[in-house]
Amino acid sequence: MAALNGAATDLKSTFLKVYSVLKSELLHDPAFEFTDDSRQWVERMLDYNVPGGKLNRGLSVVDSYRLLRDRTDLTQDEIFHTCTLGWCIEWLQAYFLVLDDIMDSSHTRRGQPCWFRMPKVGLIAVNDGILLRNHIPRILKGHFREKPYYVDLLDLFNEVEFQTSSGQMIDLITTIEGEIDLSQYTLPLYRRIVQFKTAYYSFYLPVACALLMSGENLDNHVEVKNILIEMGTYFQVQDDYLDCFGDPKVIGKIGTDIEDFKCSWLVVKALERSNEEQKKLLHENYGKADPACVAKVKALYKDLDLQGVFTEYENSSYEKLISSIEAHPSKSVQAVLKSFLGKIYKRQK
Incomplete structure (x- = not known):
């Protein structure tokens, strides 16, 4: 020590x-x-x-x-x-x-x-x-x-691991090779994958550990969990957006969600906003490694103004999260949640 x-x-x-x-x-x-x-x-x-x-x-x-x-x-x-x-x-x-x-x-x-x-x-x-x-x-x-919270810690890690691996399973069975079907990519499916695969372990788990160490009972903090899961969803939407529209020099990697046939927020939104002809273009080009196909998908995203749709989503998510946080009775819990939100709002990488 x-x-x-x-x-x-x-x-x-x-x-x-x-x-x-x-x-x-x-x-x-x-x-x-x-x-x-x-x-x-x-x-x-x-x-x-x-x-x-x-x-x-x-x-x-x-x-x-x-x-x-x-x-x-x-x-x-x-x-x-x-x-x-x-x-x-x-x-x-x-x-x-x-x-x-x-x-x-x-x-x-x-x-x-x-x-x-x-x-x-x-x-x-x-x-x-x-x-x-x-x-x-x-x-x-x-x-x-x-420690009096030892069993609660074990339970917490076991439960979050189960949730994450179950989210990974939904993600994997949605993108089975040779069974590529864009029509199943919907917002409810997207939210389920993201919540279980990312939000529980990346957002809820660190705060839940701190709450247990502070002598808190996690059953009394369901609202905190819900806010953090929403924040994790917002974080993943940002990630999907940056994969396509971010600067590779800033984010440190070249995005491949389009080539990998990922159930990305962008493709879900594109499917929602496309007419039949645009849908056909997506079905023909999404999930192909050919740079020409990727370029067509990116051009369609621009035509559908997904950058504007994302900005709108980001602003409304932020407002919703802030009002949920400020409704929490504990000032110290509010500080934790605002600190998390501050780290990710309008991030570039």
Whole structure:
């Protein structure tokens, strides 16, 4: 714990120190007899997959807890425990991404080759995903077993994992190769995929962890959950918009939703607004890797003024979210929700 001195000054470096502590504990877990080879494998796998992202989900546990307690100066113990829960979310994210990349036959993730495409890894990555998943209860047991909310934490992670993998299933069975059918892409289907696949673990889970640590009962915070799920939906709509209209230099990747036949908010809106001729153009060109087909779809999006439709959606979503947040009786909960919304409103990447 001495490693955490000076924590308030630089949250990210403190957060990364906690990663090193947790990694070391996992590499010396007494439940398994490690060989040198297996320990090196797990360490390399963790370093490659867990800390490489923006760490927003994990860091927001710490931010949310601070705002809920209305204190900037957390104790060493509180900092360590909030960071630890944040890392459990990053571990969950790594587990989803390692397996998701295999399912999607992806090539790159976070600017480097997907883990399963690394030399000597291949489908061993499936088992690595299972290991990442199993590290979470090991970490929780090691640091929260004596806490009154320990069982609630286990329940929370299990439930969110179930919701996310069920959302992934809807997404996968909607885009089965050789059964491409645009007519099933509707707003209700889109919302279900997004809520379950993204919103629960990316938006609700960090705040729920902070609420449990603050001694709150999650059953009393259903409205907070609903607001965060709406926020997660708005976040994904932005993501879909940026995939097509964002600047690749700013967002750090070239969007491929059109080529990949994704159930994107843009294609759902295009189908809603198209006449028969435009629908025919979409059916003929959507989901094809040919750059000419992609260009036709993008031109149609412009003709249908989807940029204007998105701006309208963004403004009305923001207003709705703000009024839901301000209706919440607790000022500290309002602060948490506004902090989340502030990070994503009108983002460019």
